[in-house]
Amino acid sequence: MIRGKVTGRVWSTKKIGSLPTGGLLEVKVDGGGVLIAFDPLGCAEGETVLITQGSVAAGHFTENKAPVDALIIGSIDNAD
Amino acid sequence: MIRGKVTGRVWSTKKIGSLPTGGLLEVKVDGGGVLIAFDPLGCAEGETVLITQGSVAAGHFTENKAPVDALIIGSIDNAD
Amino acid sequence: MIRGKVTGRVWSTKKIGSLPTGGLLEVKVDGGGVLIAFDPLGCAEGETVLITQGSVAAGHFTENKAPVDALIIGSIDNAD
Amino acid sequence: MIRGKVTGRVWSTKKIGSLPTGGLLEVKVDGGGVLIAFDPLGCAEGETVLITQGSVAAGHFTENKAPVDALIIGSIDNAD
Amino acid sequence: MIRGKVTGRVWSTKKIGSLPTGGLLEVKVDGGGVLIAFDPLGCAEGETVLITQGSVAAGHFTENKAPVDALIIGSIDNAD
Secondary structure, three states: OEEEEEEEEEOOOOEOOOOOOOEEEEEEEOOOOEEEEEEOOOOOOOOEEEEEEOHHHHOOOOOOOOOOOEEEEEEOOOOO | OEEEEEEEEEOOOOEOOOOOOOEEEEEEEOOOOEEEEEEOOOOOOOOEEEEEEOHHHHOOOOOOOOOOOEEEEEEOOOOO | OEEEEEEEEEOOOEEOOOOOOOEEEEEEEOOOOEEEEEEOOOOOOOOEEEEEEOHHHHOOOOOOOOOOOEEEEEEOOOOO | OEEEEEEEEEOOOEEOOOOOOOEEEEEEEOOOOEEEEEEOOOOOOOOEEEEEEOHHHHOOOOOOOOOOOEEEEEEOOOOO | OEEEEEEEEEOOOOEOOOOOOOEEEEEEEOOOOEEEEEEOOOOOOOOEEEEEEOHHHHOOOOOOOOOOOEEEEEEOOOOO
């Protein structure tokens, strides 16, 4: 997994139907780079989070084939 | 997911049969690099878009095994 | 997908049995880096091609589990 | 696989239910970059380890769809 | 696929049970970076090899879910 800090949130009104409703957070990844990750935990700006990627992220969604390849799976204790 | 800006469109007459018909957009990715992504939403040049990659992208296509590993899944509101 | 220019061809006599027979082309990828991609289209040196990667590439082969994780899926029109 | 050195451990009290209980180790990867990997072997700080990634890592977990995309699969002999 | 040169071999006595027995070779990848790849072909130090990655690599192993995400699939002719 990779670790990063939440730096904002994005909205996407024009989207494909299979994208689940929920938070899309901008995360600055340790070592550089920015990802937009789906957030099932309700994290806040400034929080340090743990992200899983690829089909492993999509596996979190049971109903249809969610097009999510970056998922926040935890908030890291005492990281801030 | 990754975020980027649409910078053009490409065409590929000589292609494998399983590549679905539809827009192939050149996207300049945040942080550097260029991807060619399949566009199911009809995005325009200059639009900021959200891209999912790998087998998660291919999962969008139900009929046959589409050889698509980069898919535009949304346009980001107020990004431009 | 990624885009690149064909810069040569490689041969591999000593290989695992599941690697299908066919062209293995050296491709210089836009933005840097070199990949060796399986070519089902008969592309030539200097041609600009579109490549899909990972399990999406392997999905092109129906018979057995081809160990191919980079596949040329199209040649880009008017790119040269 | 990639190789790296264990440089610490992280804890994540606030997490999604499918993240298995077990060690989450910070690993400094050869060539640069940091990963957080699930550790089924009880490795210690300073140990040089072998990591597998993506859905291959998640395949280690049989019960539910563990959201783990980086897994320590071995400790490298005489590396330290 | 990616191409690289075998630069050594690693051993991992302390490992998870599903890691198959066989050569784990250190490979210096074209363009930079080092991978540890499973070698089903018995390659030697200095040999230029072709590597497939991710779940495509793991697909080579039929019995159980081998945690291998980098597999040597061929040796490149006349490369040395």
